[in-house]
Amino acid sequence: MSNKIEITTWNVNSVRKRLNSISIFLKDFIPDILLLQETKVSNELFPYQFFKDFGYHFIHHEGEKTGYNGVAIIAKSELEVIPKIEFINDARHLAVKINNIELHNFYIPAGGDIPDVTMNDKFKDKLNFIDNMTKWFQGKKPNDNIIIAGDFNVAPLENDVWSHKQLLKIISHTPVEVEKLSNLYNSLNFRDSVRKFTDDSEKLYSWWSYRARDWKKSNRGRRLDHIWTTANLYHNVEKANIFKSTRDHEVPSDHVPISITLSLG
């Protein structure tokens, strides 16, 4: 067994619509563990064989009949499934153990359009979701080995969005969300493993809207997807990648995969 593991997270916005894009990605780069969000499919209709054909023998998926949400943890070798966090009712979270590390896959709610909890229940639910995550991780031990990853739907830093000023009232970059995410970050001494390799003064995005005429030209991106490790694992993070090229695929997700390489031992 290799002493390094590659972990990739990708909001695919419908796994069935994205099979071609995922193929192109996996022919180039096969992570040990692939975390998906927004699979938008029931368990019965999940394309298990597609991933088995790429050598993934462990596929843990939780979908919804409605076609909303849906998360998966896909790995080359068998992993131990650990219980879901109790407060999460939608298919927005799964967790496994690998070696001595807890790995959590999250799809935090997007929160709707109006950044006011008195007018928008979806925004209230998003803030509550992050608060509940914070409480849950406060209950862990500071020296536990934990990685949390996924679509957090918050771009916390000024250079995680194309215009800090213009996005202050846009959900994903409002001060209240950034504060909530900061509380989560501090709940267990998390470290931002992707920012480790790019200074805060540089722009970094993982999502570009479908609504731009030319996403690359306008480049109005946001960094909504994250991989955080507890502080004791941070020095093991050797590399991080944002696979921007997938945004140019023929039928692309609006999110691109992000990845870290972790050395073990």
Place this chain on the structure above:
DNA sequence: ATGGTGGAGCATCCA
């Protein structure tokens, strides 16, 4: 200030 697109699945809802 506004509207722009994409996915599930058939009327809207959600992102």
